[in-house]
Amino acid sequence: MCGIVGYIGKNDTTKFLLDGLKELEYRGYDSAGIAVLGDKKIDVFKALGKLHNLEEKVNTSSSKDYELGIGHTRWATHGQPTELNAHPHLGEYSYVVHNGIIENYKELKEELINLGHKFVSQTDTEVIVHLFENYNNKLNDTTKAFHSTIERLEGAFSILLITKAEPTKIFFFKHGSPLIVAKGNDENEVLFASSDAPLIGLANDVVYLEDGVGGIATTEGIEFFNNNYSWSTLPTSKQFAQKNGFRFFMEKEIYEQSDVVVDCMLGRLSDNEILFDEIDKSLIDGINEIKICACGTSYHSGLTASYLFERLSKIKCNVEIASEFRYKDPLLTKDTLFVVISQSGETADTLEALKMAKVAGLKTLVICNVDNSSMTRTADATILTRAGIEKGVASTKAFTTQTIVLWMLALYFGKAKNVLTNDKLSEELHALREVPKSLIIDDNMHEKTKRLSKRYLHGHGFFFIGRDVFFPLALEGALKLKEISYLHAEGYPAGEMKHGPIALADPELFTIALMPQNLLYDKIKSNVEELSARDSTICSISPLDFDLSDDFIKINETDHYMLEFFEMLIALQLLSMEISVRLGNDVDMPRNLAKSVTVE
């Protein structure tokens, strides 16, 4: 979610740090900062918004002779985007930059405050530097202090730390979030970055650090704490690097869904309950209904959530398309929790719907991927999806993390209303923990969608059909195809086909049938048989072989329908992308579309 750079050497430290952060801009951020050490003094510069704000600060007041430094672009997960919350974070004499989420930061912060440490930010990151100094003040040994610090942290933490106590060293550690260390092309140079792009052209030999690997860098070289590392050669193309070697940002974002879901659940999934820092259980007090309002893909995650809220929280839930809701003179009652869902937090129709709910005096909650957006500044409460920037116009990881947050919220409310048995809760928590695995893409799956895509480049249209939560998933699959292939497709409740649409059934009508084993399989199977009997061309996606389909994408057998949901989602996203590739379309920037529709 965030970007990290670090430099130690004889060249212009601030230039490397600022240029490096610019190369990480594509990852999205809301604030940035650098800390540079020269002549045993540390200067720090931080700025909100775009990097040129930081650059101005650095260029007007920095000297040039810094020996080392660290830099960071922040995508807010804990605490509003403010200068105080921007990294690097200071203790008394040390600075740290961090990518990830410290799950146990609350207890660490409390412990450190009781020991007299003063905190200035709302972030989880700040505990790292105070913990380090606390140990160093006791042990008077920075290496031992760094090790002791790392041992206390839980969650995901890739960090760079500099300290006046050791003005020639950068301490580093990787756990969860990515971190790369490189030998600079100039001698005595060591470079750090959270992805390849800032290093291209400045280094050849790099170590893509594995979890649990850390060390200390000086101009003499790199001392690793253990041998679990190997040297690689850096790619030469920045564009290639920004897409992490994938062809499109959309492809990269489909593949990173497993990782971002881990981030999305960090600190929220404990052994036996769901935790949300951002809201309080009282949010559901006095609430008898949840009304969800959104657009596009976000509407589809909302529709999915409506099944989960009624099934798991036993709360009535309905979902409205924001552009319809705005003008229907809706009846709003104060016992309704109004939930808006938006990747960007700027969609005009959704924002206006939110404002209408506020005016009507309803409690409002936004599920959003961008902190400090219009919606997060308007709603009473915000839950961030932590998907990181989504560059592809066709939404993928935003939908996935929205659905995860909403599923967790359904369990959170179910527990708060005491309508969820402990057995049911642990069954759901177990399934949630399995989701990252369900989102890992098997090469055979991708190859299958590539092969199948050649058959679906024409025809008079597609039906995507499913039941229950697989109906909104069918809607999402149809939208993905429409958006990037420009072929007509519609998602439809499988049980509704016989009420008219089946008149379209013929070999040129392509039906993508979502057939989960764990939810209404027999019902969906009979719906598909009705279509097959009328010679429709059918591609079924299921863990169970189904010989009446013309094409078949097999997913893994699991014990929970939501795991089937996410595996099928991957298949739908890849199939749409591969069809679009064959049609020669711009996968990342489809015609007529914008990433955020900020007008009516």
Ligand code: AGP
């Ligand atoms: C989905 O692939 C599209 N990009 C579009 O439907 C999008 O979901 C919709 O415009 C809502 O955007 P938001 O989530 O930023 O509010």
